[in-house]
Amino acid sequence: MARVTQQHVDARRDAILRSAARLFARKGISGATMQEIANEADLSAGAIYRYYSSKEELLRAVFEDATTRNEQLFQDIAEKATSPLDALAQIGRWVWVEQDDRDDLVCQIQMALKAAQDPEDLGVDLTQTREAMRGMLEALIRQAQNAGEIDRGIDARHLAVILQTTTMGVQMMKLDHPTGLDVESIFELFVQMVGGLGPQTGENERRG
Amino acid sequence: MARVTQQHVDARRDAILRSAARLFARKGISGATMQEIANEADLSAGAIYRYYSSKEELLRAVFEDATTRNEQLFQDIAEKATSPLDALAQIGRWVWVEQDDRDDLVCQIQMALKAAQDPEDLGVDLTQTREAMRGMLEALIRQAQNAGEIDRGIDARHLAVILQTTTMGVQMMKLDHPTGLDVESIFELFVQMVGGLGPQTGENERRG
Amino acid sequence: MARVTQQHVDARRDAILRSAARLFARKGISGATMQEIANEADLSAGAIYRYYSSKEELLRAVFEDATTRNEQLFQDIAEKATSPLDALAQIGRWVWVEQDDRDDLVCQIQMALKAAQDPEDLGVDLTQTREAMRGMLEALIRQAQNAGEIDRGIDARHLAVILQTTTMGVQMMKLDHPTGLDVESIFELFVQMVGGLGPQTGENERRG
Amino acid sequence: MARVTQQHVDARRDAILRSAARLFARKGISGATMQEIANEADLSAGAIYRYYSSKEELLRAVFEDATTRNEQLFQDIAEKATSPLDALAQIGRWVWVEQDDRDDLVCQIQMALKAAQDPEDLGVDLTQTREAMRGMLEALIRQAQNAGEIDRGIDARHLAVILQTTTMGVQMMKLDHPTGLDVESIFELFVQMVGGLGPQTGENERRG
DNA sequence: CATGAATGAGCGTTCATTCAT
DNA sequence: GATGAATGAACGCTCATTCAT
Numbered sequence: 126m127a128r129v130t131q132q133h134v135d136a137r138r139d140a141i142l143r144s145a146a147r148l149f150a151r152k153g154i155s156g157a158t159m160q161e162i163a164n165e166a167d168l169s170a171g172a173i174y175r176y177y178s179s180k181e182e183l184l185r186a187v188f189e190d191a192t193t194r195n196e197q198l199f200q201d202i203a204e205k206a207t208s209p210l211d212a213l214a215q216i217g218r219w220v221w222v223e224q225d226d227r228d229d230l231v232c233q234i235q236m237a238l239k240a241a242q243d244p245e246d247l248g249v250d251l252t253q254t255r256e257a258m259r260g261m262l263e264a265l266i267r268q269a270q271n272a273g274e275i276d277r278g279i280d281a282r283h284l285a286v287i288l289q290t291t292t293m294g295v296q297m298m299k300l301d302h303p304t305g306l307d308v309e310s311i312f313e314l315f316v317q318m319v320g321g322l323g324p325q326t327g328e329n330e331r332r333g
Numbered sequence: 334m335a336r337v338t339q340q341h342v343d344a345r346r347d348a349i350l351r352s353a354a355r356l357f358a359r360k361g362i363s364g365a366t367m368q369e370i371a372n373e374a375d376l377s378a379g380a381i382y383r384y385y386s387s388k389e390e391l392l393r394a395v396f397e398d399a400t401t402r403n404e405q406l407f408q409d410i411a412e413k414a415t416s417p418l419d420a421l422a423q424i425g426r427w428v429w430v431e432q433d434d435r436d437d438l439v440c441q442i443q444m445a446l447k448a449a450q451d452p453e454d455l456g457v458d459l460t461q462t463r464e465a466m467r468g469m470l471e472a473l474i475r476q477a478q479n480a481g482e483i484d485r486g487i488d489a490r491h492l493a494v495i496l497q498t499t500t501m502g503v504q505m506m507k508l509d510h511p512t513g514l515d516v517e518s519i520f521e522l523f524v525q526m527v528g529g530l531g532p533q534t535g536e537n538e539r540r541g
Numbered sequence: 542m543a544r545v546t547q548q549h550v551d552a553r554r555d556a557i558l559r560s561a562a563r564l565f566a567r568k569g570i571s572g573a574t575m576q577e578i579a580n581e582a583d584l585s586a587g588a589i590y591r592y593y594s595s596k597e598e599l600l601r602a603v604f605e606d607a608t609t610r611n612e613q614l615f616q617d618i619a620e621k622a623t624s625p626l627d628a629l630a631q632i633g634r635w636v637w638v639e640q641d642d643r644d645d646l647v648c649q650i651q652m653a654l655k656a657a658q659d660p661e662d663l664g665v666d667l668t669q670t671r672e673a674m675r676g677m678l679e680a681l682i683r684q685a686q687n688a689g690e691i692d693r694g695i696d697a698r699h700l701a702v703i704l705q706t707t708t709m710g711v712q713m714m715k716l717d718h719p720t721g722l723d724v725e726s727i728f729e730l731f732v733q734m735v736g737g738l739g740p741q742t743g744e745n746e747r748r749g
Numbered sequence: 750m751a752r753v754t755q756q757h758v759d760a761r762r763d764a765i766l767r768s769a770a771r772l773f774a775r776k777g778i779s780g781a782t783m784q785e786i787a788n789e790a791d792l793s794a795g796a797i798y799r800y801y802s803s804k805e806e807l808l809r810a811v812f813e814d815a816t817t818r819n820e821q822l823f824q825d826i827a828e829k830a831t832s833p834l835d836a837l838a839q840i841g842r843w844v845w846v847e848q849d850d851r852d853d854l855v856c857q858i859q860m861a862l863k864a865a866q867d868p869e870d871l872g873v874d875l876t877q878t879r880e881a882m883r884g885m886l887e888a889l890i891r892q893a894q895n896a897g898e899i900d901r902g903i904d905a906r907h908l909a910v911i912l913q914t915t916t917m918g919v920q921m922m923k924l925d926h927p928t929g930l931d932v933e934s935i936f937e938l939f940v941q942m943v944g945g946l947g948p949q950t951g952e953n954e955r956r957g
Numbered sequence: 958c959a960t961g962a963a964t965g966a967g968c969g970t971t972c973a974t975t976c977a978t
Numbered sequence: 979g980a981t982g983a984a985t986g987a988a989c990g991c992t993c994a995t996t997c998a999t
Contacts, residue, residue: 151450152450153362153363153446153447153450154361155361155363155364156363156450158971158972158973159972159973159974160972160973168980168981169980169981169982170972170973170974170981170982171974171975171976171980171981171982171983172979172980172981172982174973174974174975175979175980179973179974180973180974231446231449231450234442234445234446234505235446237505237508237509238361238439238442238443238446238508239361240509241439241508241509242358242359242360242361242364242439244509251508251509252509252510252513255509279522280518280522283515283518283519283522284522286506286514286519287499287519287522287523287526289502289506290499290502290503290505290506291495291498291499291502292502293501293502293505293506294497294498294499294500294501294502294503294505295498295502296505297442297445297498297501297502297504297505298494298497298498298501300445300446300448300449300459301445301448301449301452301459301460301463302460305460306494307491310488310491311491311494311495314487314488314491314492314495315495317529318495318526318527318529319526320529321525321526321528321529337961337962337999341962342962345962363989366988366989366990367989367990367991368988368989368990376963376964377963377964377965378964378965378990378991379963379964379965379966379991379992379993380962380963380964382990382991382992383961383962383963387990387991388989388990388991545978545982545983549983550983553983566866567866568866569778569779569862569863569866570777571777571779571780571968572779572866574967574968574969575968575969575970576967576968576969584984584985585984585985585986586969586970586985586986587970587971587972587984587985587986587987588983588984588985590969590970590971591982591983591984595969595970596968596969596970647862647865647866650858650862650921651862653858653921653924653925654777654855654858654859654862654924655777656924656925657855657924657925658775658776658777658780658855660925667924667925668925668926668929671925695938696934696938699931699934699935699938700938702922702930702935703915703935703938703939703942705918705922706915706918706919706921706922707911707914707915707918708918709917709918709921709922710913710914710915710916710917710918710919710921711914711918712921713858713861713914713917713918713920713921714879714910714913714914714917716861716862716865716875717861717864717865717868717875717876717879718876721876722910723907726904726907727907727910727911730903730904730907730908730911731911733945734911734942734943734945735942736945737941737942737944737945782992782993782994783993783994783995784993784994792959792960793959793960793961794960794961794993794994794995795959795960795961795962795995795996795997796958796959796960796961798994798995798996799958799959803994803995804993804994804995
């Protein structure tokens with residue numbers, strides 16, 4: 126019975142978390158009321174407090190969840206990719222082209238903003254979170270360099286920052302252009318830009 | 334305190350505007366109270382309403398001011414540049430390297446977020462504002478193409494979107510790395526990426 | 542305090558309504574604060590909003606309640622009366638002599654004033670409400686005429702207006718004379734005035 | 750120079766008074782702001798305080814002015830009338846038919862309400878004011894009785910109360926029927942009602 | 958004297974949080 | 979364990995009143 130209960134508890138927690146994420150995204154963090162969050166999770170307002178001790182903690186949980194899911198997603202992509210460069214390309218494609226969950230988009234940006242505003246109030250460390258993702262990108266880049274897919278002369282860390290920066294920029298861009306731009310073509314151009322850093326066709330490249 | 338000069342009135346308006354921008358950036362839009370804004374501008378809370386009829390209008394003013402100053406800045410840079418490509422480079426440099434007014438940064442992101450949430454409530458049209466900046470970048474790119482500084486095969490509009498996306502991404506990145514990264518070097522790498530799109534007049538270009 | 546019976550909820554609503562009516566009457570509509578209304582109803586100010594969404598709506602409810610109770614009262618009197626003229630006499634007696642709920646009195650006048658100032662803001666249609674009462678009086682007068690109790694030469698509608706006008710006048714008069722005048726005798730004189738309009742079947746009527 | 754100044758002061762006081770009366774009528778006593786009153790009197794908000802020490806005092810002045818003008822009006826009518834009954838008839842005609850200054854109407858009712866609510870806060874005594882008017886009506890009635898125009902058997906005081914009550918009722922009625930009713934005919938009917946109390950045509954009347 | 962910018966108290970209203978049921 | 983009525987602290991905003999100019 127204990128297990129069933131735990132399942133229920135987990136399901137509840139998850140329902141609340143999702144409801145909160147959705148409402149934070151749509152109405153803003155302080156614009157979303159506990160009442161609304163509860164309603165959308167089919168609970169009473171007071172019941173939330175059995176699962177999260179405060180709105181702040183709920184916010185933290187949403188943040189952590191968003192971060193975790195994002196990292197997980199990228200790792201999954203990386204694992205299934207046929208090569209480091211393919212992994213990077215697929216991540217890029219997902220960010221530029223496939224990702225279209227607007228609530229998720231907005232939520233990520235809000236979390237980043239909030240984390241930047243209350244660096245310590247919120248228990249989460251934005252710097253560390255980002256560093257983790259940057260590290261992952263950097264590792265992929267290095268592997269691609271070792272595999273001869275990217276010019277070894279490039280500073281892997283710097284390129285990782287650029288890719289991460291672009292990732293965040295795309296999120297912001299999509300804020301008001303869910304469908305207005307030819308993202309596919311733009312992404313291809315971006316690939317071309319990164320590709321321009323690839324190993325130069327010709328033996329002379331290898332010298333660099 | 335009657336018969337105050339227009340200059341004093343303008344100074345007050347400006348002080349309130351700046352105080353508001355600062356607090357919106359630091360505490361968030363709904364986190365910043367009129368009382369705090371007033372305190373920081375050395376006024377009573379009620380006095381603000383002589384200059385701005387509501388918090389909403391104050392917010393609009395802050396946003397408009399940020400937008401205007403940003404556009405002005407880019408135009409100034411473009412005018413002083415020695416060539417279209419130089420203009421793009423200087424804008425890039427400002428975005429990546431020089432811009433370090435954190436409040437301004439946060440404010441811009443918040444503006445985008447708010448505008449995305451209440452598309453019409455806020456008087457500011459995010460889409461239009463961004464389109465304006467995109468148009469400016471696109472024009473510069475075309476000029477650079479005509480001047481033979483960028484490959485004519487590149488779609489100017491697509492590249493403009495990428496540059497703008499990067500701009501926004503850099504803003505987000507700087508949210509938690511005011512000084513933590515070697516932005517200078519990263520920027521140079523980015524320039525190199527864009528430069529890779531330069532005029533392809535033969536293989537020797539690549540090497541140069 | 543959940544799982545409260547509907548009766549409790551209704552009782553609360555009613556307590557708030559009464560408290561509001563009392564305070565609107567005593568301090569005026571804008572003079573009465575939600576805090577005071579809440580105090581008198583043994584609630585916190587914020588709790589009122591669970592029952593009435595705004596002060597305005599509370600006001601509307603008070604007005605509607607007053608109107609309804611008034612109409613009901615007159616209909617009850619009319620139904621129990623032994624004749625149309627008796628009904629009119631009893632209504633008159635109630636208005637002139639029996640009615641002494643000062644808060645109710647003030648409330649009615651305030652309602653009229655408010656409705657006159659914000660013709661459409663308030664949901665109550667004063668004109669219509671009054672027309673209803675006028676119509677009822679007019680009907681009674683016609684019945685009395687048909688029964689030979691009032692001269693058929695009299696315009697029923699005009700007399701109805703006079704009676705209604707008197708009703709409102711009595712309300713105003715009582716504003717500062719709860720007990721100062723010999724209302725009973727005055728009322729009898731008024732009855733005599735109306736009686737003077739009785740059926741003129743010959744000079745002997747006058748003497749009777 | 751002193752006289753000119755005094756004239757100015759009086760003119761200002763009067764302008765403020767009228768502006769206040771108008772705005773109290775249109776927006777209610779607490780709905781009218783000192784700023785608006787000042788604007789309508791072509792003054793600055795602060796300047797009012799040179800003439801009236803507070804909003805409350807201004808209100809008192811408006812009340813007194815309304816009362817005085819009303820009494821004056823009735824006295825003027827009485828003086829010009831050809832007989833006591835004519836005076837009563839003319840007053841009645843003015844009240845029922847001629848008076849159509851809505852702001853004045855509303856203002857009178859508001860003052861009565863306010864005076865009834867804050868019997869002592871407001872320096873004015875509603876009871877006394879009304880007693881004065883009642884006394885005037887009573888005197889006219891007695892004179893009419895002495896002149897044989899009204900039956901001597903009628904209690905003059907009681908009739909005075911009825912007439913005054915009607916006066917107030919007409920004010921209230923006109924609140925939402927500025928032009929909707931055939932007031933002329935209604936008034937004639939009312940005259941007929943009062944006339945029914947007149948000396949009975951026939952020698953037998955005199956006996957009563 | 959008049960001005961009108963400034964104050965400060967207080968209003969209606971909202972909402973995270975608590976707790977009797 | 980869940981409910982939802984209640985609280986209380988704040989918020990945005992208004993306005994009578996003051997007073998430096």
